[in-house]
Amino acid sequence: xxxxxxxxxxxxxxxxxxxPSPLTTRPAAKRTGRAAGRSRQSRSLPYLLIAPALVVMxxxxxxxxxxxxxLSFQDERRNNLWNGVAAPWVGFDQYTxxxxxxxxxxxxxxxxxxxxxxxxxxxxxxxxxxxxxxRVSNWVRVTMSSVMIAVWxxxxxxxxxxxxxxxxxxxxxxxxxLTRLPGVDYTRHNWFLNPTTGMGIIALLVIxxxxxxxxxxxxxALTQVPKELEEAARIDGAxxxxxxxxxxxxxxxxxxxxxxxxxxxxxxxxxxxxxxxRNGQPxxxxxxxxxxxxxxxxxxxxxxxxxxxSVVTVLLLSGIAVYYLxxxxxxxxxx
Amino acid sequence: MSTAVKSGPAATDSAGVTYRTPKKNRxxxxxxxxxxxxxMGFPVYWMIIxxxxxxxxxxxxxxxxxxxxxxxxxxxxxMDMPNFWDNVKSSVIISAFSVVIAIGIGLLAAYAIGRFKFWGRRGLIIALLVIxxxxxxSMLIPIYIQLNKMGxxxxxxxxxxxxxxxxxxxAVWMLRxFIVNIPKELEESAMVDGxxxxxxxRRVVLPLLAPGLVAASIYALMTAWNEYLFAYVIxxxxxxxxxxxxxxxxxxxxxxxxxxxxxxxILIALPVVIFFLFVQRKVASGLTAGAVKG
Numbered sequence: 250x251x252x253x254x255x256x257x258x259x260x261x262x263x264x265x266x267x268x269p270s271p272l273t274t275r276p277a278a279k280r281t282g283r284a285a286g287r288s289r290q291s292r293s294l295p296y297l298l299i300a301p302a303l304v305v306m307x308x309x310x311x312x313x314x315x316x317x318x319x320l321s322f323q324d325e326r327r328n329n330l331w332n333g334v335a336a337p338w339v340g341f342d343q344y345t346x347x348x349x350x351x352x353x354x355x356x357x358x359x360x361x362x363x364x365x366x367x368x369x370x371x372x373x374x375x376x377x378x379x380x381x382x383x384r385v386s387n388w389v390r391v392t393m394s395s396v397m398i399a400v401w402x403x404x405x406x407x408x409x410x411x412x413x414x415x416x417x418x419x420x421x422x423x424x425x426x427l428t429r430l431p432g433v434d435y436t437r438h439n440w441f442l443n444p445t446t447g448m449g450i451i452a453l454l455v456i457x458x459x460x461x462x463x464x465x466x467x468x469x470a471l472t473q474v475p476k477e478l479e480e481a482a483r484i485d486g487a488x489x490x491x492x493x494x495x496x497x498x499x500x501x502x503x504x505x506x507x508x509x510x511x512x513x514x515x516x517x518x519x520x521x522x523x524x525x526x527r528n529g530q531p532x533x534x535x536x537x538x539x540x541x542x543x544x545x546x547x548x549x550x551x552x553x554x555x556x557x558x559s560v561v562t563v564l565l566l567s568g569i570a571v572y573y574l575x576x577x578x579x580x581x582x583x584x
Numbered sequence: 585m586s587t588a589v590k591s592g593p594a595a596t597d598s599a600g601v602t603y604r605t606p607k608k609n610r611x612x613x614x615x616x617x618x619x620x621x622x623x624m625g626f627p628v629y630w631m632i633i634x635x636x637x638x639x640x641x642x643x644x645x646x647x648x649x650x651x652x653x654x655x656x657x658x659x660x661x662x663m664d665m666p667n668f669w670d671n672v673k674s675s676v677i678i679s680a681f682s683v684v685i686a687i688g689i690g691l692l693a694a695y696a697i698g699r700f701k702f703w704g705r706r707g708l709i710i711a712l713l714v715i716x717x718x719x720x721x722s723m724l725i726p727i728y729i730q731l732n733k734m735g736x737x738x739x740x741x742x743x744x745x746x747x748x749x750x751x752x753x754x755a756v757w758m759l760r761x762f763i764v765n766i767p768k769e770l771e772e773s774a775m776v777d778g779x780x781x782x783x784x785x786r787r788v789v790l791p792l793l794a795p796g797l798v799a800a801s802i803y804a805l806m807t808a809w810n811e812y813l814f815a816y817v818i819x820x821x822x823x824x825x826x827x828x829x830x831x832x833x834x835x836x837x838x839x840x841x842x843x844x845x846x847x848x849x850i851l852i853a854l855p856v857v858i859f860f861l862f863v864q865r866k867v868a869s870g871l872t873a874g875a876v877k878g
Contacts, residue, residue, distance in 0.1 A: 292702075294696075294700070294781070295696040295700040295702040295705075296696075296702065298692040298693060298695055298696035298700075299692070299693045299696045299697070299708060301689040301692060301693070302689050302690065302692065302693035302752060302756060303693075303708075305685075305689060305745075305748065305749050305752055306711070306712075306715065306749060306752060306753065308749070309727070309745055309746060309748075309749030309750075310715050310718075310723065310749050310750070310753075311715075312726075312730070313723040313726035313727045313730065314718065314722075314723060314726075316726035316729070316730070317722055317723065317725065317726050320725065320726060320729075325729070330729065330732055378620055381613060381616060381617055381620060382617070384610065384613040384617075385610060385613045385614050385616075385617040386610050386614055389610075389613075389614045389617040389618065389621075390617070392617075392618075392621055393617055393620065393621050393624075395861070396621050396624050396625040396628070397624065398857070398860055398861060399625065399628050399857055400624055400625070400627075400628060401860075402806065402853060402856045402857040402860045403628070403853050403857075404809065404810035404812075404828060404849075404852055404853055404856070405810055405812070405828075406810075406812055406828050406831050406832075407631070407831065407849035407852055407853050408627065410631075410831065410834075410840075410842075410845050410846070410849055411627045411628075411630060411631045411846070411849065412627065413840070414630070414634065414840070414842045414845070414846065415627065415630060417840075417842070419643075419645070420642065420643055420644065420645070420647065420842065422630065422647045425645065425646070425647050436645075457624070457627065460624065461624075514717055514719070517719060518719040518720065518721055520721060520813065521812055521813060525832070525835075528835055529832070529835075539719055539721045542721060542722070542725075543721055543724065543813075546724070546725045547817065552725050552728075552729065555725050556722075556725050556726070559719070559721065559722030559725070560722070562719060562722060563718055563719070563722055566717065566719070569717075570714070570717035573713075573717065574710065574713050574714065574717070577713055578709075578710070578713075
């Protein structure tokens, strides 16, 4: 919806007398009003409409955000909640303590590696499946998307429980299947003793759970690529991958970028999967930023330290966030 | 064409789309498609058969890919777990209220953004998008402290408010996409015929918006139904927990009761999956296309 659209629809609404205010500030739809009174009412209408949403968003999302920042400059602990004593201000102490802590940096590096693995895995698998969905017969596509939706609809903790069972050291199917291979003995192999394989399984779980959204979104985008374009490229002599690279991909690129930035943001927030896989008490080697902040706040009981870690996480993410935002706004303008 | 189709969970599938591709040999691709389906679906299959087989087959060193006999005893044991029905009640109440609140408020805001030009519109859109980019965990601590001050800890309303607010930005964004795609001319002609803006909205836009509302509701419902972190932190009594938290009971110090856990998992996932499959087609049906041409 652009200003041009507004003007284009002008004749449709009929040449009724208009108020001498700038045309672009009010939509054409409202200028059908018979009297100036209606017009004044409709000028405040959008604000009335957004008011409840604004109140809720500022109250439940905006305020806590500001509060997180405030908290990170204080030293609020659990007993401050109960005895009513205001938390003391400590300036940048939380930040200097966090940033000077090598443990924190280990967690940051681990999180970044984890996110890269998960996002690359999800996007590659999602794109390949989306392309495959275009090439299969109708009944296969329906089967594929039904399974995807079943996976998609699985609650996070449910999916985690299933993976936990499949990789169980005693009764897990994976160990038993691997043991059947000649010369391999995985009986009672504990995948989580080694944090690398443990994190690998968690990454697999994250990727598996995220594939449906990515594949279905990309498939939807692919269906909007005009067949004629691909055919024209083929007539001009382009081969399979060339067509994809120069014709198909540029068209689905906005959706691809949006879904991958979303994946980055989501994977940064991975928490519950680890918590459940490690029976509620993840070892130090399993800490990712989101979990680390949670542990500091609710297990170590330093809310301020947890808040400061959150702020650092948000700052780390902000570069990606800005990029995502620009993409979205670009798409918003096209429409 | 539509952002909603790209970003909305339910609207994205295009089962109804027909392809005009010439007849080709697809069998190779089909085989690959089936392989992918099996790999993706296997954990779901494993969950289902584990829930249906007798306990001695679950705690076995010789797992079979199919059950030797089918029993519902795992389901019975899961449902006999303490507080199951209490937690069903919690989940239903919390999800229902947060969906209604988020979609109700979200629809108003989405209509304002999609149809009006007003000062601050762009700022609002940016705010909606920015909020989605902030990891929910970073708001957990202040929300916990604030709810503690307001007496909202261990109360349904504390969780409902949090869920409604956290699904609101995306719901607005999704609904806006659907509203923008409803031709303005439809509303305008209704208004030329004498409807007020609000009547035109109710009589013309709302019926056409049904798929969008369904899609946004599914999104809000799934978020509320599956959420665990805020529920875990805010709610404190066993009988107030939601079903996601209830699942944690199957894992104790002495190991995990996998049979009952898988049965419990199915019980939780089933309503969402069924609802999702049921409304999927509705969402995909091209209501607007018919409205313009017809």
